[in-house]
Amino acid sequence: MKTQTTKSAPSVRPTVLFFDVNESLLDLENLKKSVAMALGDREDLVPLWFTTMLQYSLVSTTSRQYGDFGIIGAATLRMVAANHDVQLTESEAKEALKPMRSLPPHPEVKEALQKLRNAGYKLVSLTNSSNQGVQAQFKNAGLTDYFDEMLSIEDVGKYKPDRDVYDWAARKMGAQPNECMMVAAHGWDIAGAIWAGWRGAFIARPGQQLYPLAPLPEINEPDLLKIAEKLIDLKSSGAKGDIPNGIN
Template identity: 60%
Template sequence: MQPLTRPKVLFFDVNETLLDISPLKVEIGKTLNGREDLLSLWFTTMLQYSLVASAGDQYEHFSSIGAATLQMVAANNDIELSQEDARDVVVKSLRSLSAHPEVKGALSQLKENGYKLVSYTNSSNEGVKKQFEHAGLTSYFDEMLSIEDAGKFKPFKQAYNWAANKMNVSPEECMLVAAHGWDVAGAMWAGWRAAFIARPGQQQFPLAGKTEIHATDLQKATDIIVTYK
């Protein structure tokens, strides 16, 4: 079997793919009267309403949608939560996450092998800038892109098309590295290649087909990517 060709650009999702969101569970749990079990519901509700905004040709910062949907989850569980308190916990929690243990080593190896590394997130430009500064990831990336400039949240096809155009490459020259089934599905449907990082609790969407790489962490995915010719 011939080695696969190298993608011209590696795009990386940020939250959960690169950054460990475990502390987020604790902080959101505190805000929801100790209900850490509600984190998954909040996260999926946040994604749902980001898609609602995009479908309605609207845009709000991901943190604003996060705060609004946290209020919704709280209300559905008879928990009082003000807009100010919801936004405060979402912004502070998202911007204080650390990288997964293997991430910096894997990114260094990819850079040493000549790959162009671009982060691409549903978070705002300011949000990812603060996240990377805190996590010490800024220097690893050639570009940091946000859907804020695309006007559509991932996994809308327009979001992936915009990123490819921004980097002046065709869709088939792009590879998304992400820990979310919905994200790699959207990328593949947009003509991109994809590597799925199977963080705990994450699965690929069976109806989207399999990614060419399926690995349990970024280093294992990197070990495959650096073999491409």
Template identity: 60%
Template sequence: MKNNRNIKPKVLFFDVNETLLDLTKMKKQVGDALGGKDELLPLWFTTMLQYSLVTSASGDYKPFGHIGAAALQMVAANNGITIAEENARAVIGNAMQNLPPHPEVKEALLQLKQAGYKLVAFTNSSTEGLKNQFENAGLTDYFDEQLSVEETGKFKPFTETYLWGATKMNVKPAECMLIAAHGWDVYGAMSAGLKAAFVARPGQQLFPLAPKPEIVETDLKKVADILVTYQ
């Protein structure tokens, strides 16, 4: 769905993992659990996303961290490594809740707040997990609201989940913009009628068959510099 460009959205929704938080530290911890094979992190992450979609499509719900731990067990098994469920959950829980923000994130968020934007975190992580992530990263005070899809029982990028977020903030989908570093998230948001900005973090690409988002930049500060010009 096409949206009017350069019109200031009422609410900015931010994906959290990779968009705001740097996954480098997590890559090391997951890599260690996989026998030092850091190169398996992308496979683990995509497996986690795949099975979050499978869970939602099946009408079920499991905490995102638990799906991440199960995905870790699957990737490990395919590489001749056995990880017990309890150990996998401990690895993922610790890794995901102790991530630093990317270097430009705090400056960009402050710039957007000072420009009058309402900032909302919008994540597949659990409510408790998001709270811990933000406290550990020092991001809590930058946001007006923290939303986890846990309340909906359905993960992004399901259309209903984005519409729930807009309803939760008492705005229309077209009055929202999702800012994310994942092509699938941006595509899902635009399909639900939201505006979108893509943060092209290293290793991330837009889906070529999806509509192009309103903003495409390499970091959050560059996205913020554009958004503060909106009327």
């Protein structure tokens, strides 16, 4: 597997923009504070908990044992706590994750989404959160009306970045893989989407990095507004064949 070091600038609009939700659109700061408190005020353990949660969501996927993301999050929070001599009950772990459903959007998100809608883009969320979870998140964050569709991996029973998730989401929206673009702040999500034949736009939020062994996305900017500006500048394709191929 070779590291891709260059990526030509995009020239044609994707048909559907798919957005990751947690960290990409929503600010996790309140959740991080709550989790840190549950772990004995250990802020340094929060990234470990998040990666452990992702790890076990993929364990569930590869074992064909789907479980709600929130349940996996609470279980892995208890695992991290136990490994660092912090006593944490199941109910306490669930309580620590309650801020997940009331996270605010990052400051530029609403303006960026509105600009993309005004430019005629179809906006779809694609999240590892449950259907009920993302509906609550978007309602509390005031994002519901910006999206044409809200998709959850709950309906396919596998977690991103499993390729089946991206294939399913593309079919759900009636689009070919190379007509889809994943917009996310997670290197693993961008990598999974590109390897599934999608296009990618990386939101380089603080603490987030692209996976060096995956192909580079077409767009890499520090916030969603800058990504929106680049997407708006793209020309519309006259035919499906005009959409770039071979991006993966």
